[in-house]
Amino acid sequence: MFKKLLFATTASPVCDNAAKVAFDLEMKWEAKLILLHVLGIPSRGFGLQVVDVRTGEKEQPSPDYLEWVTEELKTTYAAFLEESNARIVTAIGEPYREILRLARKEDVDMILMGAHSRDEEVGAARHRQVAGSTLRRVAKAARCPVVIVNRPCTTCWKLFSNIVVGTDFSKASESALLWGYKLAREVGANLHVFHAVDITAGGLTRPAGQTDLEQRIQEARRRIEHHLLPKIKGYEKTTVEVWEGIPYVEILKFARARQADLIVMAHHTREVDPEEAEMGSTVEEVVLRSSCPVASVNHPDKVADLL
Amino acid sequence: MPEGKLCNRQPVTTLEQLQALLADKGGKQYYEEMNRLEVDAKALWDTIQRTCKSRIRTWLEICTHCGLCAESCFYYLANHKDPSQVPAYKIQSTLGEIIRRKGRVDNAFLQYTMDTVFAKCTCCNRCAIYCPLGIDTGVMASYTRGLLFSQGFTPWEMKIGSGMHRIFRAQMDVTTEDWVETCQWMAEETSEDWPGLEIPIDKEGADILYTVNAREPKHYPEDIAQAAILFHVAGENWTVPSEGWEETSLAMFAGDWEGCRQQVQSVYDAMARLRPKRMVVTECGHAYRATVIEGPYWAGLPTGKTPVETLHYVEWVAEALRTGKLKIDPRKKIKEPVTYQDSCNYIRNGGLADAARYIMSRIAEDFREMGPSREHNFCCGGGGGLNGIGRYREQRNIGLKVKRDQILATGAKLVVAPCxxxxxxxxxxxxxxxxxxxxxxLKPLLINMIEVPEHLRPREE
Incomplete structure (x- = not known):
């Protein structure tokens, strides 16, 4: 299932938890791991200098500089690299664009990233901005799942026992379900298919009545059972749950209740300019708060064998 | 040492030379070598006799030193009216002097000349419209850059830039394969949200041949995707050429006229090959000047015009809004005060001020002109290659003050800058x-504002 993995890192502590997972997956799945660090953002107009993503300083990415950054990366990940064959790649560009470019070129099976940033970091403000919009943009366009590891993930993926798939019945979330199923089947985990009826839909000023809510819950359950479960071919370790509330809160509560090792969701948004989109799409809220990794799956490419 | 390994009179034509220059961080060795670069006075004078024709000779001769050009120059204003920033002085003390001395100038003089025509002039040509005699110092500074280039006195980044054009026919190392691949990638990525969207490559006889700035495929491919979305929504029959897609010309900033010719020729060849009705160039100022205004002369076209009619992006947008190909949702017009940065190259030197105004009248509710504006607007401070030259960073930053004050005076917090x-x-x-x-x-603004016809909207699942 994981032959080639891309770990996109800012090479700062924010990505440490993701690093552990990435190197562990490389070993356990005998996968090829590519470690990508996008080191500088170039200008729009003519110029040879780039803004270093870590320091915010202007740098000229000469061969020496690139080599120096590669050495830095080797030092940062020295402990992991002892037992790894990871290929280190550095790139110039906007991080999300270069991650997508490499993922497409190498046709990787999964992208791993860190999520939030720490205040004590140098250039933390820049980080947060870069990390937030990077995640959103990568998740939207990547053809493979994008896994965001925000907090320590101590369980080896091969030992996962509970995978939660959040569905909103969109086309993209079908791919999320299939991928969650594929992983659950491979590691023998329980697959919890979950939907939250959004009580805020239609505006908070007009709360839905109880009867209406119950009707919507039943309808959602029916849709899962009739339309979604057949797609995962009667996988016996499947459970279905529908709750009501604010979707991101409910999915987090549910994941906690099931001791989820992984949450899988679709991250589709039609906002043209991600910077303009409101912060707080369900996936991002989940990513920031979840204690387990979150996989964003939006395209069927990596589950084509199940379609 | 007559010539250096990196700093010499030869243009960069091989990848090895280019890499050697790039490896010289900040041009340290390059500028050290420049200090020892010998001036070939004979070649310089020969070049002048061959290329400095009556127009420039007349300008140099008839300048009455009246000083009316002084306040037209943003560098003069930004530097507390320093007399050495008066355009007439800048050119008389450099090009004028070289000619008076019949090319017999030394290394220090050519370095002074280089520092003057690069760090004190962005070739914005604003002074020409204030000179009672019509003398265009920008044109002469640009010509002087050419003389300097032939002698090896050009900023390190300019040497690299012109080399890129000679090797890749683009200002960056983007190969034909990279370009085509990027277009395919963007079509793939964008057609998800815009069903039916395509980026047709090498389609013959299209209504529009679209050409770009190499920084788009290299670093900002979504710019190409955005152009595709707008052409798609407007229902245009368009294409991009697999070769000859690059509009920009760092060779023009450098004064590498042969590099300039090679670059525009590649675009004109694409026109000949694909026979489009018209060409549209992306939101770039100097690219328009290079390929549309100056290019035909570099390529020796007797008409002085591009082989097929060419529109700057703002012309295409204005036309699309006028004809209703693109419709703005009135609710989505920009409500806040907004101003427009007139790019010298397509506004003052290309005459497209009205097209820009028409667009603003359609997309903004509170459009505020800078003072002065249109043809009289000041250079942003980054023209003529100045944005990218490390040696002149400080001078460039001082120059930005004029634009800063212009923007502040409008009260607008949003600046539309299609360049x-x-x-x-x-x-x-x-x-x-x-x-x-x-x-x-403009592109990202427009995409958020246009009315999308029903049949082009993404299908809801």
Missing amino acids: HNCWDAIRDLEEIYRIGIRWTF
């Missing part, structure tokens, strides 16, 4: 002076 170099200069301006503004190209 890569203006965009960058304004970004840098904000980074340095922190005046709390935002800046944007």
Whole structure:
């Protein structure tokens, strides 16, 4: 299932938890791991200098500089690299664009990233901005799942026992379900298919009545059972749950209740300019708060064998 | 040492030379070598006799030193009216002097000349419209850059830039394969949200041949995707050429006229090959000047015009809005005060001020002109290659003050800047002076504002 993995890192502590997972997956799945660090953002107009993503300083990415950054990366990940064959790649560009470019070129099976940033970091403000919009943009366009590891993930993926798939019945979330199923089947985990009826839909000023809510819950359950479960071919370790509330809160509560090792969701948004989109799409809220990794799956490419 | 390994009179034509230059961080060795570069006075004088024709000789001769050009120059204004920043002085003390001395000048003089025509002039040509005799110092500074280039006195980044054009026919190392691949990638990525969207490559006889700035495929491919979305929504029959897609010309900033010719010829060849009805160039100022205004002369076209009619992006947008190909949702017009950065190259030198105004009248409710504006607007400060030359960073940053004050006076917090170099200069301006503004190209603004016909909308699942 994981032959080639891309770990996109800012090479700062924010990505440490993701690093552990990435190197562990490389070993356990005998996968090829590519470690990508996008080191500088170039200008729009003519110029040879780039803004270093870590320091915010202007740098000229000469061969020496690139080599120096590669050495830095080797030092940062020295402990992991002892037992790894990871290929280190550095790139110039906007991080999300270069991650997508490499993922497409190498046709990787999964992208791993860190999520939030720490205040004590140098250039933390820049980080947060870069990390937030990077995640959103990568998740939207990547053809493979994008896994965001925000907090320590101590369980080896091969030992996962509970995978939660959040569905909103969109086309993209079908791919999320299939991928969650594929992983659950491979590691023998329980697959919890979950939907939250959004009580805020239609505006908070007009709360839905109880009867209406119950009707919507039943309808959602029916849709899962009739339309979604057949797609995962009667996988016996499947459970279905529908709750009501604010979707991101409910999915987090549910994941906690099931001791989820992984949450899988679709991250589709039609906002043209991600910077303009409101912060707080369900996936991002989940990513920031979840204690387990979150996989964003939006395209069927990596589950084509199940379609 | 007559010539250096990196700093010499030969243009860069091989990848090895280019890599050697790039490896010389900040041009340290390059500028050291420049200090020892011998001037070939004979060749310089020969070049002048061959290329400096009556127009420039007349200008140099008839300048009455009246000083009316002084206040037209943003560098003069930004540097507390320093007399050495008066355009007439800048050119008389450099090009004028070289000619008076019949080319017998030394290394120090050519370095002074280089520092003057690069760090004290962006070739914005504003002074020409204030000179009672019509003398265009920008044109002469540009000509002087050419003389300097032939002698090896050009900023390190310019040597690299012109080399890129000679090797890749683009200002960056983007190969034909990279370009085609990027277009396919963007079509793939964008057609998800825009069903039926395509980026047709090498389609013959299309209504529009679209050409870009190499920084788009190299670093900002979504710019190509955005162009595709707007052409798609407007229902245009368009294409991009697999070769001859690059509009920009760092060779023009450098004064590498042969490099310039090679670059525009590749675009004109694409026109001949694909026979489009018209060409549209992306939101870039100097690219338009290079390929549309100057290019035909470099390529020796007797008409002085591009082989097929060419529109700057703002002309295409204005036309699409006028004909209703693109419709603006009135609810989505920009409500806040917004101003427009007139790029010298397509506004003053290309005459497209009205097209820009028409667009603003359709997309903004509170459009505020800079003072002065249109043809009289000041250079952003990043023209003529200045954005990218490390040696002159400080002078460039001082020059930005004029634009800063113009923007502040409008009260607008949003600046529409449909030019890569203006965009960058304004970004840098904000980074340095922190005046709390935002800046944007037209494409992302338009995409958020247009009415999308029912049949082009993404299908809801």
